[in-house]
Amino acid sequence: MDVAEHMANAQRLHRSTAKLEPYEDFEMVLEGAMLAGAQLINAMLHATGVTEPAAEMLHTDMQSPGVSEHPPGPAAEAWALLERLEWYRPLHVRGSVPHTRQVADECWQTYVKIWDVARQVLPDLPRPSSRRAAQ
Helix, strand or coil, rough: HHHHHHHHHHHHHHHCCCCCCCCCCCCHHHHHHHHHHHHHHHHHHCCCCCCCCCCCCECCCEECCCCCCCCHHHHHHHHHHHHHHHHHHHHHHHHCCCCCCCHHHHHHHHHHHHHHHHHHHHCCCCCCCCCCCCC
16 A cells, blocks of 8 residues: 555544544444554655555554564654554453553543654644543
8 A cells, every 4th residue: 555545544444433432432442543553654654765565564563574663763653652552452352351441541642642643754644533531
């Protein structure tokens, strides 16, 4: 995929994810945030010439050949934020640890920060709609 396709996918995923409530729909919000975050990081990597469109980051621990786990610049910050979201998944989605409103809020804020960092490289990327804190 190229930069425009990644940006379009991230925006589409965000539109769906933003309709959900971070606490009540935690599993789907977390999954949507991770998918959109990966799309944004791929767009950043392609836009800065770090990777070719054929090289894709799927998860922070799974990439196609040509993608480094230690990208330069703002992509490194976005990568670390995505790692944080991915950290919650085995505990709260696949595991037996119940999520809390605080965890839901932290995940949403981490997701929004990925968008903020991505705009450093992708200035045409719109700011995602904000969500109220999980109630």
